[in-house]
Structures are given as C-alpha cells and as structure tokens.
Amino acid sequence: MSWNVIGQLIALALTIGLTLLIGWLVDKALQRVAARHPETTVWPMLRRCRIPLQFVVCLALLLANAPLAQLFDRHAGDVRHGLLLALIASVGWLAERVVAAVLTAFFSRYQEVADDPSRVQRVRTQISLLRRTASALVILVTVGAMLLTFSEMRAVGASLLASAGLIGIVAGIAAQSTLGNFFSGLVIAFGDLVRIGDIVVVEQQQGTVEEITLSYLVVRLWDQRRLVVPVSYFVSRPFENWTRADPHTTGWILLHLDHTTPVPELREQFHRLLLDSKEWDGRDWGLVVFDTTPSAIVIRATMTTRNPDDAFILKCATREHLLAWLRDHHPEALPRVRTAG
Structure with a gap:
C-alpha cells in the first residue's frame, strides 16, 4: 500500500473523528442551554437532529478534502457526485428534523398554557398539517436539487418548472379569494392591525376578537354569538378598533328634555353620580346643551372610562339615574307632546 493511500485513509479517519467531535460539542451545548432554560422545550427537541x-x-468535509474520491482514480467523479447527492439528502433530512422539532416544541408549550381542550385539539390538527406540508415541501426541494445535479435532467427540470409556473398561474386565478385571505392574514399578523382581545366594531356590531387565523377572524359579540369574518375584510374596509393603542374610552349619552330643564342642577347631579361610580376613571367629564329644537333641548353627557365595557355600563347607569332624578324632582323637565287647545 502506497504512502499516498495511507495518507488518504488517515485523512478519512480524521474527518470521521472531527465529525463525531462536532456532533458531541453541539449536543453538549444544547444540553447546557436546555438546563438554563427548562421552560423551553425546543432545545431538547433539537438534540434529535444530531x-x-x-x-x-x-x-x-469529504467533498471539501476528497480523501475518499482519490482512492478511486477511475471513478473519482462518480464518487464525488454520489457524495454530493448524499449531502443534499442529508441537508433535507436535517431541515425536516429541525422543522419537526420546532413545531413539536411549540405545541408542547401551547399545551401547557392552554386550558381549553377544544383549542388544544384544533392547534394539534393545525400543527400536524403544517408539519406534513413542510415535510412534503422539503422532500420536493431536496429531490429537485438532486435531480438538477444530473446534466441530463436540467432540461427536464426547466420544463417541469415552466409547467409548474403555468399551473400555478391557473390555480392562483381559480383560488384568488383564498390567496387574498391568506396574504391579508399575513398583513394582519405582522402589521398589528388587530390582536386577540381587541374590541372592534364590524358591520355595526361590537365584539371582542377571540381568534385570528390566516383566513378568517372570529369576533365574540356581547350576547355570546360568534361573528366569523374573512381577514380580507380588515384590509379592504374601514373598521373601528377601540383598544388598539389605548383602551381608555370616552362615552356619551344624549337626553331629549324640555326647555325648562334646570341644566346646572342636572350637571351637578351627574357629577355626583360619577364620583360614586367605580367605572369612571376620573380623567374628564362634561354635561352641556348639545342642540335645541322648537320642542326640546338635547343634553349631552360625556364621561371617560378605562375600557369600552366600563363605558357601556356607565352610560346605562347615567341614563337611568338622571331620568329617575328628573322624574322625582323636576317632572316638568321631561319631554312632553304639546297639542293645540
């Protein structure tokens, strides 16, 4: 055996030893990170990618140094090609393992904090579908990359890409609405237009955002009904988001009263109500004559609250209290229908 062959065999052994050392170091590093962050399950999952x-x-390393290929003088090119194919397949294998580890860790974390079994099942189904889709995409890209290493397959690959592009255009036109919702979901997710828990007004109905997906959004209305709205609605149409920047709200009511209404006394009574109310946040309030007609005056009472729910409660309480006070102390101030004698 020549010294050249012995040197190549030594280089091959060093390559294998270096590979095992790198794998061991990465595994130890993941062990330390997992020990420092036990609440995160992604690090133990990534150890499966060793x-x-x-x-x-x-x-x-074999492709870079080519110690094995040089042992086969006549078939060195075929050996290098085989190593390249094996490397592409290994990269696809590694990518599939990383994606699976991240998705599994995400679901495990979600399962720990979620208290609704139905939502856990829904997320489990979504994660499973996403994992299968990602695996199929990785396999497709890996096989395509391996085929492109063959000179005879490059023309076939170009034809397949052209056909896939044509099919994609036709499918895109047929599924224009679905794709529109998909990209609108991305805009909502990364543009921070709507968040879970926001109070919104959609189609003149107020509710709380309960669920957001890439295709639809669920709004829980005050009577526990669910309004399911395509996400494209929030990108193409104006809507009200009462809690996007600040949940504090200014509520207001209108009272149609007689011209003889004692407005200063009514204003003082309204202020007393606010001082005794836990819904009022103390920032601002007001009671003014907002408008007048030949038969009545319009009183507008405004009040600030911490959130829209408190505003609704305080508005109802204000109407009830002020009308009851006028009925008991100034019944002549209530609106009347005048008829000619």
Whole structure:
C-alpha cells in the first residue's frame, strides 16, 4: 500500500473523528442551554437532529478534502457526485428534523398554557398539517436539487418548472379569494392591525376578537354569538378598533328634555353620580346643551372610562339615574307632546 493511500485513509479517519467531535460539542451545548432554560422545550427537541447534522458535516468535509474520491482514480467523479447527492439528502433530512422539532416544541408549550381542550385539539390538527406540508415541501426541494445535479435532467427540470409556473398561474386565478385571505392574514399578523382581545366594531356590531387565523377572524359579540369574518375584510374596509393603542374610552349619552330643564342642577347631579361610580376613571367629564329644537333641548353627557365595557355600563347607569332624578324632582323637565287647545 502506497504512502499516498495511507495518507488518504488517515485523512478519512480524521474527518470521521472531527465529525463525531462536532456532533458531541453541539449536543453538549444544547444540553447546557436546555438546563438554563427548562421552560423551553425546543432545545431538547433539537438534540434529535444530531445524527443528520453529523452526516451533513461528514459529507461536507469529504467533498471539501476528497480523501475518499482519490482512492478511486477511475471513478473519482462518480464518487464525488454520489457524495454530493448524499449531502443534499442529508441537508433535507436535517431541515425536516429541525422543522419537526420546532413545531413539536411549540405545541408542547401551547399545551401547557392552554386550558381549553377544544383549542388544544384544533392547534394539534393545525400543527400536524403544517408539519406534513413542510415535510412534503422539503422532500420536493431536496429531490429537485438532486435531480438538477444530473446534466441530463436540467432540461427536464426547466420544463417541469415552466409547467409548474403555468399551473400555478391557473390555480392562483381559480383560488384568488383564498390567496387574498391568506396574504391579508399575513398583513394582519405582522402589521398589528388587530390582536386577540381587541374590541372592534364590524358591520355595526361590537365584539371582542377571540381568534385570528390566516383566513378568517372570529369576533365574540356581547350576547355570546360568534361573528366569523374573512381577514380580507380588515384590509379592504374601514373598521373601528377601540383598544388598539389605548383602551381608555370616552362615552356619551344624549337626553331629549324640555326647555325648562334646570341644566346646572342636572350637571351637578351627574357629577355626583360619577364620583360614586367605580367605572369612571376620573380623567374628564362634561354635561352641556348639545342642540335645541322648537320642542326640546338635547343634553349631552360625556364621561371617560378605562375600557369600552366600563363605558357601556356607565352610560346605562347615567341614563337611568338622571331620568329617575328628573322624574322625582323636576317632572316638568321631561319631554312632553304639546297639542293645540
């Protein structure tokens, strides 16, 4: 055996040893990070990627140094091509393992904090579908990359890409509405237009955002009904978001009263009501004659609250209290229908 062959075998052994060392170091690093952050399950999951990582490192080193290929003088090109194919397959294997680890860790974390079994099941289904989709995409890209390493397959690959592009255009036109909702969901998710828990007004109905997906949004109305709205609605049409920047709200009511209404006394009574109310946040209030007609005056009472729910409660209480006070102390101030004698 020549010294050249012995040197190549030593280089091959060093490559394998370096591969095992890198895999061991990465595994130890993941162990330490997992010990420091026990609440995060992604690090233990990533330890399962050790074997495909070692394959990637080993094959990359073999391609870089070519110790094995030089042992086969006549078939060195075929050996390097085989190593390249194995490297591409190993990269796809590693990518599939990483995606699976991240998705599994995300679901485990969600399962720990969620208290609704139905939502856990829904997320489990979504994660499973997403994992299968990602795996299929990784396999497709990996196989395509392996085929492109063959000179005879490049023309076929170009034809397949052209056909796929044509099919994609036709499918895009057929599924224009679905794709529109998908990209609108991305805009909402990353543009911070609507968040879970926001109070919105959609189609003249007020509710709380309960669920957001890439295709639809669920709004829980005051009577526990659910309004399901396509996410494209929030991108293409104006809507009210009462809690996007600040949940504090200014509520107001209108009272149609007689011209003889003692407005200063009514204003003082309204202020007393606010001082005794836990819904009023103390920032601002007011009671003014907002408008007048030949038969009545319009009183507007405004009050600030911490959130829209408190505003609704305080508005109802204000109407009830002020009308009861006028009925008991100034009944002549209540609106009357005048008829000619």
